[in-house]
Amino acid sequence: MSPGAVQSNSEVVLVLQGLNDSxxxxxxxxxxxxxxxxxxxxxxxxxxxxxxxxxxxxxxxYIFLCNLCLNGMCGASSFYLxxxxxxxxxxxxxxYAGCLAQIFAVYSYVFCEFSSLTVMAYDxxxxxxxxxxYRTLMTAHxxxxxxxxxxxxxxxxxxxxxxLTARLPLCGRRVPRIFCTNWEVVKLSCADTTLNNIYGFxxxxxxxxxxxxxxxxxxxxxxxxxxxxxDRRKFVQTCVPHLVALLVFTGSLLFDTLFSRYGGAALELxxxxxxxxxxxxxxxxxxxxxxxxxxxRSRILDRFGRRAASQRPSxxxx
Numbered sequence: 624m625s626p627g628a629v630q631s632n633s634e635v636v637l638v639l640q641g642l643n644d645s646x647x648x649x650x651x652x653x654x655x656x657x658x659x660x661x662x663x664x665x666x667x668x669x670x671x672x673x674x675x676x677x678x679x680x681x682x683x684x685y686i687f688l689c690n691l692c693l694n695g696m697c698g699a700s701s702f703y704l705x706x707x708x709x710x711x712x713x714x715x716x717x718x719y720a721g722c723l724a725q726i727f728a729v730y731s732y733v734f735c736e737f738s739s740l741t742v743m744a745y746d747x748x749x750x751x752x753x754x755x756x757y758r759t760l761m762t763a764h765x766x767x768x769x770x771x772x773x774x775x776x777x778x779x780x781x782x783x784x785x786x787l788t789a790r791l792p793l794c795g796r797r798v799p800r801i802f803c804t805n806w807e808v809v810k811l812s813c814a815d816t817t818l819n820n821i822y823g824f825x826x827x828x829x830x831x832x833x834x835x836x837x838x839x840x841x842x843x844x845x846x847x848x849x850x851x852x853x854d855r856r857k858f859v860q861t862c863v864p865h866l867v868a869l870l871v872f873t874g875s876l877l878f879d880t881l882f883s884r885y886g887g888a889a890l891e892l893x894x895x896x897x898x899x900x901x902x903x904x905x906x907x908x909x910x911x912x913x914x915x916x917x918x919x920r921s922r923i924l925d926r927f928g929r930r931a932a933s934q935r936p937s938x939x940x941x
Contacts, residue, residue, distance in 0.1 A: 635719040635793055637808075641801030641894045642715050653710040660703040663906045667692040670909040673922050680918060683761045684750070687743045688912055690770055691868075694739060695905030698732030701725055702802055702901040709801070719793070722803040727785045729901065730805060733876065734777035736904065737830045740869050742769045744837040747862050752847045780826060787819050801894050802901075834873055841866060864911040871907055875900035 642649075671689045674680045705725060709715045717725075749757050788805055794813035798804075809819050844862055878896040913919055 635796060636716050637719060637722050637803070637811075638797050639709060639715040639717060639801060639803070640797055640799050642709055649710050653707060656703060656706055656710065659902065659906065660699060660707070663699045663703075663902075664696060666909045666913070667696045667905065669923060670913055670919065673919060677922055680922065683746050683766050684743070685916075685919070686766055686770075687739065687746055688916075690773070691736070691739045691743070692905075692909050694732055694735045695908055698729065698736070698901055699905040701728035701732060702898065705802060717803065722798070722808060723785055723789055725803045726788065726805050726808065727781055729802070730784060731777055731781045733900070734780050734826075734830070735773060736872055737833050738773040738777055740865065740872070741833045741837055742773055743865055744840050744869075745769075747865065748840045748844060751844050751862070784819075784822060784826070787822055791816065791819070800897060802898070804897070834869065837869055864915045867911055868904065868908050872900060872904045875903055 671692050674685045674689050705717070746761060749760050753760065784805060788808055791809065791812035791814050793808075793811045795811040798807045798811070800807055805819075806823075809816050841862065875896075878899060913923060
C-alpha cells in the first residue's frame, strides 16, 4: 500500500456527495425518481411481454429489441435502486465493495447498449440491403450467437476495468456524484493510474468505432431505401428509431464523459447530465420503438383494448 493510503480498500466506506444539496427536497426527488423508475420498468416490460407472448413477433429485430429493453431495465435499476435508498437515508455512505458492484452494473449496461445497437444495425443492414438472403443469413442460431457475444464481450470489458480499479489503493473517500463511476473512484487513488487511463482510452476508441460503424452502415441503408417504396417504409419504421436511440445514448454518455473529466459546470448540473445516460435511453427506447413499429403498436393496443372491453359491465337485459 502507498504511504498515503488511508486504510485497506475492503474497509473503506465512500461518501456520495452529489445529494448533499437535495436534503431539503428529498421527498420531492424521491417521488419523482420512483415514478420515473416505475414508468421505465412498465414501458420496457410491456414491450418485452408483448413480443414474448406473441409468436408472430419472434423475429430477429423484435428479439434484439427485447434484449435492448432488458439491458435498459438493468442499467436503470443499477442507478435508481441506490438513488432511492440514498434519498431516504440520513447519510449517503456506500461500502467500497458496493461501489465497485454499482460500477460493474453501470458499465455492463453501457457496453451492452453499444453492442446491442451495433447488432441491431447489422440486422437492419441485412434486412434492407440483402433482403433475399436475410432469412438464410439471420437464422435463430445466429441470433442466439450474437446475443451471447453481446453479453460476453460487455461483461468481459467491464470485469477487466473493475479489476484494474479494485487493485488501486485509495487516499480519499469523497465521490462528488450521486452514484459511483469508475473515473471518480480512480481519481481517489494514490497510486499510478496509467494502466487504467490506457484501458479507458482503448474502450473509448473501441465503442466510438462501433458508433462510426453504425453510421457508415446507415449510409448504405439510406441508399438502399431510396430504391423502393417498401424499403423506404421499412427504413422509417425500424431504422429511424434505432438511429434516434443511438444518438440519444451516445449524446448522454458524451455529456457524462466531458463533465466528469473536464468539469466547468455547477455540481447539480453535472449530476443531472451524468445520470442522463441511465435515465433517458431506458425510458425513451421502448416508447420510440413502440410508436414506430406498427406490429408492436397494434399488438399493445389490441391487448389493452381487449382488457378494457372485458372490464366493462355487460348491458342488463331489457
